[in-house]
Amino acid sequence: MKKIVKNGVVVTATDTYKADILIENGVISAIGSAFEEQGCEVIDAKGNYVFPGGIDPHTHLDMPFGGTVTKDDFETGTRAAAFGGTTTVIDFCLTNKGEPLQKAIGTWHEKSKGKAAIDYSFHLMIGEITEDVLNELPTIIEKEGITSFKVFMAYKNVFQADDATLYQTLVQAKKLGALVMVHAENGDVIEYLTAQALEQGQTDPIYHALTRPPEIEGEATGRAAVLTELADSQLYVVHVSCAEAVKKIAEAREKGVNIWGETCPQYLTLDQTYLEKPNFEGAKYVWSPPLREKWNQDVLWNALRNGDLQTIGSDQCSFDFNGQKDLGKGDFTKIPNGGPIIEDRMSILFSEGVVKKRININQFVDITSTKIAKLFGLYPKKGTIAVGADADLLIFDPSVERTVSANTHHMAVDYSAFEGMKVTGEPVSVLCRGEFVVKDKQFVGQKGYGQFTKRAKFNELNTANEAEKINVIKTDEEIDRGQGNVKLP
Numbered sequence: 001m002k003k004i005v006k007n008g009v010v011v012t013a014t015d016t017y018k019a020d021i022l023i024e025n026g027v028i029s030a031i032g033s034a035f036e037e038q039g040c041e042v043i044d045a046k047g048n049y050v051f052p053g054g055i056d057p058h059t060h061l062d063m064p065f066g067g068t069v070t071k072d073d074f075e076t077g078t079r080a081a082a083f084g085g086t087t088t089v090i091d092f093c094l095t096n097k098g099e100p101l102q103k104a105i106g107t108w109h110e111k112s113k114g115k116a117a118i119d120y121s122f123h124l125m126i127g128e129i130t131e132d133v134l135n136e137l138p139t140i141i142e143k144e145g146i147t148s149f150k151v152f153m154a155y156k157n158v159f160q161a162d163d164a165t166l167y168q169t170l171v172q173a174k175k176l177g178a179l180v181m182v183h184a185e186n187g188d189v190i191e192y193l194t195a196q197a198l199e200q201g202q203t204d205p206i207y208h209a210l211t212r213p214p215e216i217e218g219e220a221t222g223r224a225a226v227l228t229e230l231a232d233s234q235l236y237v238v239h240v241s242c243a244e245a246v247k248k249i250a251e252a253r254e255k256g257v258n259i260w261g262e263t264c265p266q267y268l269t270l271d272q273t274y275l276e277k278p279n280f281e282g283a284k285y286v287w288s289p290p291l292r293e294k295w296n297q298d299v300l301w302n303a304l305r306n307g308d309l310q311t312i313g314s315d316q317c318s319f320d321f322n323g324q325k326d327l328g329k330g331d332f333t334k335i336p337n338g339g340p341i342i343e344d345r346m347s348i349l350f351s352e353g354v355v356k357k358r359i360n361i362n363q364f365v366d367i368t369s370t371k372i373a374k375l376f377g378l379y380p381k382k383g384t385i386a387v388g389a390d391a392d393l394l395i396f397d398p399s400v401e402r403t404v405s406a407n408t409h410h411m412a413v414d415y416s417a418f419e420g421m422k423v424t425g426e427p428v429s430v431l432c433r434g435e436f437v438v439k440d441k442q443f444v445g446q447k448g449y450g451q452f453t454k455r456a457k458f459n460e461l462n463t464a465n466e467a468e469k470i471n472v473i474k475t476d477e478e479i480d481r482g483q484g485n486v487k488l489p
Contacts, residue, residue: 003434004035005393008045012052012385013366021050023391026433031387045395048428051365052385053087053118053392054346055372058238058262058313061091062111065317066336067327072318074115075447076412077342081316082118082437082445083410084343085427087392088382088453089316092150093122094159101136105144109452116450117443118432119392121376123148123181127161129168137176145454147178147377148236153220154185154288166224170231177457179375180228181236184220184245185212185289194333205282206275208332209290217289218244225252225259234258234458236375239315241267241289243299250308260375261309263300265341265348266291266417268312283325284415286335287317301358310371312349316342318413340413344404344423350396351423377455381462391434400426410443 006020010031022030022040059081062073072080074091081089091112095104101124108122124140126133126149140146151166152159161169166182173180193211197203202210221237225248228235237249240261249261266287271294275282285291303309317338319325328335346368353359359367373383382390401424406416430438437445456462 002040003043003391004037004040005043005045005050005395008048008050008395010050010385011361011365013362013370016361021385021391021393023434026391026435028385028387028389028391031385043395043429047397047399049361049396049398050385051085051394051396052369052383053394053430053432054085054368055378055383056081056086056089056314056316056342056345057311057372057376058264058315059089059091059342060315060317060338061089063092063094063317065338066334068319068324068336070318070338071320071324071413072316072340072342072411074112074120075117076410077316078116078118078120078450079443079445080343080410082430082432083427083443085346085394085396085430086118086342087394087430087432087437088119088121088378089342090121090123090148090376093124093146095125095127097128101133101140105140105146112452114448117437117445117447118450119382119453120450121453121455122146123150125150125152125159126165126169127152127159129165129172134172137172141176141178141457145377147455147457148181149173149178150181150183152183152187153224154183154187154190156187156191160187163223163227167227167231170228170233170235173458174231174233177460179234179236179458181238182220182224183239183288184217184224184237186216186220189216198331198333203331205280205286205328205332205335208286208335209272209275212288212290214242214244214292214296217242218248221245222248225249225257228252228259229255229257235260237261238313239264239267239289240300240309242292242296246299246303246308250303253308260311261303262311262313263304263309264313264315265345266339268297268300269348269352269418269421271297280326280329283328283335284321284417285339286325286328286332286337287315287339288337301353304353304367305359305363310367311375312345312367314341314345316340318411320414322414339417340409340411340415341417343409343411344418347423347425347427348418348421350398350425355424377457377460377462378453379462382453391431393431394427395429396425397428398425400424402426
């Protein structure tokens with residue numbers, strides 16, 4: 001059945017205006033007013049914003065790590081993402097050295113098959129460069145539509161690749177049309193500092209942060225930027241947490257290097273003191289890079305506002321406090337790294353960013369959806385509200401005040417990283433390809449509805465299903481195309 005979303009304020013990365021949206025066959029077929037409602041399901045968005053569905057570029061669902069597996073899989077993780085306003089996630093496909101890349105991709109397809117409530121795609125980890133890897137990459141890009149490669153500069157003897165691998169990955173990405181992502185920390189120095197701390201009996205969660213100082217995140221970010229410039233390639237730095245890394249990204253961008261940076265809600269709102277919580281509570285906040293001193297938050301917000309950082313991911317990687325995080329009692333290195341973030345990513349950015357006037361509402365859309373879609377080959381199919389785009393929509397009430405809590409979240413994990421935080425703004429309804437996943441704050445989606453989405457090459461448009469798109473638009477003089485100052489009806 002056709003749907004009409006009416007009476008809402010439509011917000012994209014560039015415009016804010018009052019209009020109705022006509023949905024046919026899962027895509028937006030027209031934007032305007034006074035559509036014929038007979039035979040349509042009418043969705044009244046009065047008093048709400050209508051945003052493009054969020055895109056989370058950084059999740060770890062059903063991922064093995066540290067002798068255990070993340071608590072949220074593709075079923076619970078994507079359901080929670082939908083409650084948070086996200087309609088597409090891009091997860092990380094981990095590889096093993098000496099094994100075909102396609103084997104790892106097959107494993108992730110099995111993990112996700114028939115489970116996701118929203119659409120999803122994969123990034124591919126590169127841990128080594130061999131002739132076999134080089135031979136596989138073109139086929140993976142063409143057949144799988146996986147056009148982003150992840151290289152870890154940390155987790156020595158687990159995920160960490162050497163600089164030669166990073167450089168060669170950058171060279172290949174330039175040739176093949178892929179975007180390289182880096183976890184930028186100096187793993188060799190971390191290994192030394194960690195061993196030193198344990199020798200001195202420093203085993204509490206706070207030492208996770210103290211053995212991963214911001215200087216080595218900045219150093220690794222700068223090193224990756226130099227290699228990117230040398231290869232004339234393109235780089236995306238994940239989960240930027242500190243001023244040192246922001247500075248290196250800004251300096252490289254000033255020189256014309258193709259480099260972009262992502263930060264996460266936890267770095268914008270939480271700080272290093274959380275790891276000092278008593279009774280091992282600090283373990284809840286152990287992830288990498290670690291939380292930083294609070295003053296870094298202003299640097300990160302300024303970087304989002306001025307464009308030195310361009311996106312926000314969740315780095316969703318949830319482990320229960322009881323039964324998983326407590327594996328590290330007496331040895332902080334055994335605390336599984338990661339936190340439950342996927343559901344709160346967009347609400348926190350809206351509340352702490354838009355409501356507190358750190359960013360404007362169009363930047364909010366760009367940071368949570370549009371820029372991600374453009375960087376990762378999903379645009380214009382996803383990431384915007386436009387004729388022909390997938391009808392991935394978030395109807396958002398900006399006036400509701402609520403308190404974040406594990407008692408009310410939809411993740412499978414037993415704690416909230418943002419427990420007790422008061423936020424303004426809440427997703428009301430979420431549609432993925434024109435179908436409700438969340439309706440009036442209730443889950444109405446289906447396990448397995450989400451589709452694996454092939455992505456275009458770097459800097460190319462995603463024209464998948466172009467023939468199915470309805471390229472018509474109804475305009476009306478009543479449409480008010482303002483500059484971000486349209487008031488809610």
